[in-house]
Each structure stands twice: as structure tokens, then as C-alpha cells.
Amino acid sequence: MIKLVEVRRNNRYTNNKANEEQYTLHEVYINPSHVVAIREDERALQHLREGLMPSGLDARQGFTKLHLQRGQNGLDITVIGDPGVIETKMMTSMQRVLLKG
Numbered sequence: 001m002i003k004l005v006e007v008r009r010n011n012r013y014t015n016n017k018a019n020e021e022q023y024t025l026h027e028v029y030i031n032p033s034h035v036v037a038i039r040e041d042e043r044a045l046q047h048l049r050e051g052l053m054p055s056g057l058d059a060r061q062g063f064t065k066l067h068l069q070r071g072q073n074g075l076d077i078t079v080i081g082d083p084g085v086i087e088t089k090m091m092t093s094m095q096r097v098l099l100k101g
Contacts, residue, residue: 001029001030001031001032001093002029002030002032002089002090002093003027003028003029004027004028004029004030004079004080004081004086004089005025005026005027005028005079005080005081006025006026006027006028006077006078006079006080007023007024007025007044007053007063007078007079007080008023008024008025008026009022009023010022010023010024022047022052022053023044023047023052023053023054024054025054025080028077028079030066030068030079030090032090032091032093032094033094034068034069034070035066035067035068035069035090036067036068036069036074037066037067038064038065038066038067038083038086038087039064039065039067039083040062040063040064040065040082040083041063041064041065041078044063044065044078045061045062045063048061048063057080061080062080062081062082062083062085063078063079063080063081064078064079064080064081064082064083064085064086065077065078066078066079066086
């Protein structure tokens with residue numbers, strides 16, 4: 001399991017103002033063996049530039065969309081970090097499991 005920071009969009013009931021931040025950050029634990037695809041999330045990057053992301057994030061920050069296997073259907077989540085960084089974290093976690101094997 002690896003710990004990442006997920007970017008979640010606020011729903012329309014908790015976010016009434018147009019200029020208010022539309023996203024919140026939450027810690028999430030991911031099983032790397034359930035990740036099917038990793039890709040850059042360009043929409044999140046655009047929202048960061050527009051000021052819709054939580055304050056305190058660096059303008060150079062990258063975002064990754066993870067597609068997780070969940071039985072018959074999948075789940076897409078956006079996490080903080082470039083795809084290369086996320087891949088490195090997942091590979092390091094997988095190597096630890098294999099070494100304990």
C-alpha cells in the first residue's frame with residue numbers, strides 16, 4: 001500500500017460561490033497491484049492555474065489520474081504528483097513486497 005494525496009472535487013451543495021476553491025485534498029492509500037493505468041491529468045493542472053485548487057499548492061505542481069480496477073468497473077482518482085513520481089512510488093512499494101516474499 002502506498003499513501004498519496006487525492007484531489008477531490010467539492011459537490012455543488014458545499015460550494016456555492018463561483019470564485020471559491022472547488023477542490024479539497026485528502027490522504028488515500030492505494031494498492032499498486034490494482035492500478036490499471038496512469039496518465040497526466042491536464043484538467044487538474046488547468047484548474048490549478050485558474051485558482052480553483054486549494055491554496056498553498058505550487059504552480060509547478062503536477063497531477064496524475066489513476067485508473068483503479070474495481071471488479072466489473074473501474075474508478076478514476078486524481079492524485080498530486082507527476083506520473084513519473086507516482087510510478088516510482090508504486091514500483092518501490094511493489095519491490096518491497098517481492099523482497100519479503
